[in-house]
Amino acid sequence: MRKPNVIIIMTDDQGYGDLSCMGAADFRTPNIDAVANDGIRFSSMYSASPVCSPSRASLLTGRYPANAGVRAILAGHRRASGLTPDVPTIATALKKLGYKTGIMGKWHLGLKDECRPNANGFDEFSGFLAGCVDYYSHIFYWGMADGNTNPTHDLWENDEEVYENGEYMTERITRKSVEFIQKHHDEPFMLYVAYNAPHYPMHAPEKYLKRFPYLSKDRQIMAAMISAVDDGVGDIRNELIRQGLLENTVIYFQSDNGPSRESRNWLDGTQDYYYGGTAGIFSGHKFSLFEGGIRIPAILSWYGRTNTSVENAPHISTDIFPTLLELCGGNPEDYELDGMSLVPVINGTSNTEHEYLFWEMEGQTAARKGKYKLVLNGQLVEGEEQRAEVFLSDLENDPGEKNNLCDAMPELCNEMKAKALAWREEIESTWDKKFANNYKSLT
Secondary structure, eight states, X not given: OOOOEEEEEEESSOOTTSXXXXXXXXXXXXXXXXXXXXXXXEXXXXXXXXXXXXXXXXXXXXXXXXXXXXXXOOOOSTTOOOOOTTSOOHHHHHHHTTOEEEEEEEOOSXXXXXXXXXXXXXXXXXXXXXXXXXXXXXXXXXXXXXXXXXXXXXXXXXXXXXXXXXXXXXXXXXXXXXXXXXXXXXXXXXXXXXXXXXXXXXXXXXXXXXTOTTSOHHHHHHHHHHHHHHHHHHHXXXXXXXXXXXXXXXXXXXXXXXXXXXXXXXXXXXXXXXXXXXXXXXXXXXXXXXXXXHEEEEEEEXXXXXXXXXXXXXXXXXXXXXXXXXXXXXXXXGSOOSOOOOHHHHHTSOOOOOSOEEXXXXXXXXXXXXXXXXXXXXXXXXXXXXXXXXXXXXXXTOTTOOSOOTXXXXXXXXXXXXXHHHHHXXXXXXXXXXXXXXXXXXX
């Protein structure tokens, strides 16, 4: 039997509550819901970071961000460092097993030659390298904020710069993904579909906006951008059906982190926080280590092989590398990983679960053990004062992290704090020894 194909679909700044299969009631995502109906919906899947570059690095490498060499939002200029080949990606691993590998869409893991997709396991790349682009001109404007950086055109076919002004980026990513499937339908392939929606700038064609005339302006543009992604997922899934590949393709879907509240989402000069995305019942947003920043919508489907179910145990995106590798016939023990394979969960043979999960974001550190979650120096909103020096919550009974249990459970609080700080010390040491020099000069 042929090895299964793999498709990883990632969205950008999409909140936990911004899919109908995850609880959104004001708009529908029927195509993504169809993927969920064929597989496992994770109610407690976590990104390894509350921001995009480290989140993507962890998904692709199976390592915590600092162990992957990417622990902050990376620059978008053409000398920017990032992920390097000494940290293997899932594309590198599957390529060794005979897979054709491709990425369509957002990279945001470095622009130096050794940091680009083709140097990190991908046979084919079509998309952009920085963190965000205009959806129609494909120009990276964000760096202009410092007053010294010029805007940069950012659209590539492998290492060749190309110009396709006017094509809506979300639709382009879908088109290129469908073409990749058509090209490689007769051989095992791994396709990483990295949508930049619904990350700012908040752009969507009128045909998508017209689907949601009843929503407020901020929510309407969010729904329209996600609807364009949902159409794309439908096109990709339909192409698998046309090629007779659906039953032999593992599809994994997730967002990179929680929704953005950045005022630049507005596009009208308003300096107010943006409210178009939602983390549902969870506190915090992008940049925060409270649940809203790191708990993400996630689905794994292998048509005919995965039972329709909800997995409630906590898992993290570092688990996806070993899971996919094992499903494709590889051995996760051949790689240095922080994640664990979820194949026993998929097969229904075991409730595989980490004893501890950890996160870090600048001054914040967090840990989860079972139903309990500890956040050190946690911020609900970036740039504001910390919520508490130490915050302990019972996520089973208080998923919104409203009540601090540190005083009520001092022994558990001290135990988890010690674990979190020891983990943080270890990754800081790894960072200094292996990766810090990569970022000595980023200008």
